[in-house]
Amino acid sequence: MSLFWIIGLVITLLVIRISHWWYLWINGFPIIGETFQFFKPYGFYEISPFLNKKMLRYGPLFRTSILGVKTVVSTDMDVNMEILRQENKSFILSYPDGLAKPLGKDSLFFKTGNIHKHIKQLTLHLLGSENLKRKIIKDMDRVTREHLSLKASEGRFDVKDAVSSLITAHMTPKVISNLKPETQSKLIKNFKAFSFDWFRTSYPLSAGRGLYNTLRACREGMQVLKDVHMRKKTSGEMYGDFLDTAIEVLEKEGGLVNEDAIITLIFTLSCIIQDTTSKATCMAVKFISENPKVLAELKREHETILASREDKDGGVTWEEYRKMTFTNMAINESLRLANMAPMMFRKAVKDVEIKGYTIPAGWIVMVIPSVGKELRSVSKTFMVFGAGVRQCAGAEFARLQISIFLHHLVTNYDFSLSQDCEVIRVPGAHFPNGISINISKCPK
Numbered sequence: 001m002s003l004f005w006i007i008g009l010v011i012t013l014l015v016i017r018i019s020h021w022w023y024l025w026i027n028g029f030p031i032i033g034e035t036f037q038f039f040k041p042y043g044f045y046e047i048s049p050f051l052n053k054k055m056l057r058y059g060p061l062f063r064t065s066i067l068g069v070k071t072v073v074s075t076d077m078d079v080n081m082e083i084l085r086q087e088n089k090s091f092i093l094s095y096p097d098g099l100a101k102p103l104g105k106d107s108l109f110f111k112t113g114n115i116h117k118h119i120k121q122l123t124l125h126l127l128g129s130e131n132l133k134r135k136i137i138k139d140m141d142r143v144t145r146e147h148l149s150l151k152a153s154e155g156r157f158d159v160k161d162a163v164s165s166l167i168t169a170h171m172t173p174k175v176i177s178n179l180k181p182e183t184q185s186k187l188i189k190n191f192k193a194f195s196f197d198w199f200r201t202s203y204p205l206s207a208g209r210g211l212y213n214t215l216r217a218c219r220e221g222m223q224v225l226k227d228v229h230m231r232k233k234t235s236g237e238m239y240g241d242f243l244d245t246a247i248e249v250l251e252k253e254g255g256l257v258n259e260d261a262i263i264t265l266i267f268t269l270s271c272i273i274q275d276t277t278s279k280a281t282c283m284a285v286k287f288i289s290e291n292p293k294v295l296a297e298l299k300r301e302h303e304t305i306l307a308s309r310e311d312k313d314g315g316v317t318w319e320e321y322r323k324m325t326f327t328n329m330a331i332n333e334s335l336r337l338a339n340m341a342p343m344m345f346r347k348a349v350k351d352v353e354i355k356g357y358t359i360p361a362g363w364i365v366m367v368i369p370s371v372g373k374e375l376r377s378v379s380k381t382f383m384v385f386g387a388g389v390r391q392c393a394g395a396e397f398a399r400l401q402i403s404i405f406l407h408h409l410v411t412n413y414d415f416s417l418s419q420d421c422e423v424i425r426v427p428g429a430h431f432p433n434g435i436s437i438n439i440s441k442c443p444k
């Protein structure tokens with residue numbers, strides 16, 4: 001073969017190879033699929049370029065491969081509502097390994113049917129309105145006030161870090177009490193190191209590092225909890241904390257779930273409670289700092305509450321919280337903007353026909369909730385806390401904690417956002433440099 005033909009062959013092979021890589025880059029690599037395109041950061045006020053392009057090309061429902069799973073993506077709000085309504089009938093919860101792994105495939109969060117029902121009831125024992133009102137609000141108020149005062153004395157602080165610390169400070173003893181200070185610190189360090197955001201980066205290396213840190217936090221945190229539980233079991237001591245309640249319920253139910261599962265539940269609840277609520281508080285603080293009219297109306301609402309409070313030294317009461325109408329609207333608006341759960345995963349257990357679309361049995365559906373303006377607590381255009389039987393168990397806790405934080409912030413302090421508070425979407429809101437505020441005590 002002449003040199004001319006050999007060079008021609010090599011060039012042809014190179015062109016084929018490069019075209020193939022280019023095709024994969026545009027349409028997704030096997031396994032990785034379109035994961036990096038989906039999680040590629042974009043501007044806070046933009047629509048996801050990935051979703052935009054797909055929707056223009058294929059309409060509101062289309063197929064892709066994300067996090068190693070062949071997936072139908074639904075951006076249609078009627079289809080989404082129907083999917084979540086048909087939980088345990090035509091669809092079951094089914095998160096890809098990449099998201100489920102940090103919690104463990106056996107985590108009760110991923111259980112269905114009766115076990116899910118039991119665990120939800122148990123979780124609401126801790127986080128439902130009744131317990132918030134009776135056992136949580138008082139300490140939540142005191143600890144929030146104290147932390148704010150301490151942080152404000154520094155003149156500037158990171159909101160996520162402060163809120164996350166104050167939540168672990170008032171909730172950890174309620175979940176698992178009488179810990180030695182060093183055990184409590186170790187546990188809290190692991191709760192805070194856990195992150196659902198490890199994949200929210202377009203850099204494979206930092207995603208790998210994030211996943212490693214999260215898995216390590218899970219392993220170490222759960223080991224601490226197991227040791228504490230074993231010690232309590234041997235000594236027979238009871239403290240009336242959530243761990244005692246959970247074990248009691250478990251014994252009554254006769255082995256529907258085991259002790260390891262309870263430990264996993266306690267660990268995951270403790271991680272989620274501070275991670276989600278602190279992020280949502282950041283968004284609320286950013287939103288009101290950038291909207292002087294909203295801040296003025298918030299101040300008015302909270303000054304009125306203060307003026308009519310009989311016990312001037314007492315904290316926010318449940319009745320006062322229920323009257324915070326404007327605050328609740330401001331929180332809803334910041335949750336809408338934050339879009340903290342930008343996708344939910346379900347699996348079709350049979351062929352399902354919705355609005356003229358057929359979702360074949362066995363397919364995973366990624367529900368992309370709408371971020372519309374209607375602010376009822378659950379509607380097809382406002383699903384920040386999900387919908388149906390899987391609706392968020394911590395929604396009321398998050399609203400209460402944010403309301404109390406805002407109450408003390410707007411009635412006692414002058415504050416402004418520091419300059420480097422960039423927010424991007426990946427696709428949920430993400431703060432690469434955190435959200436910090438400059439803060440000083442209001443002159444009385």
Ligand code: HEM
Nearest residue numbers: 269272273276280340341344384385386390392393394398
């Ligand atoms: C503002 C903050 C929060 C947002 C936006 C949020 C959002 C959500 C969403 C969208 C779901 C449904 C997921 C699905 O259907 O696949 C959910 C479920 C859940 N959330 Fe939250 N959440 C927040 C705060 C919390 C807090 C503070 C807790 C307390 C630990 C919590 C605990 C749970 C639990 C246990 C579930 C599973 C419920 C079930 O499977 O029945 N969440 N959350």
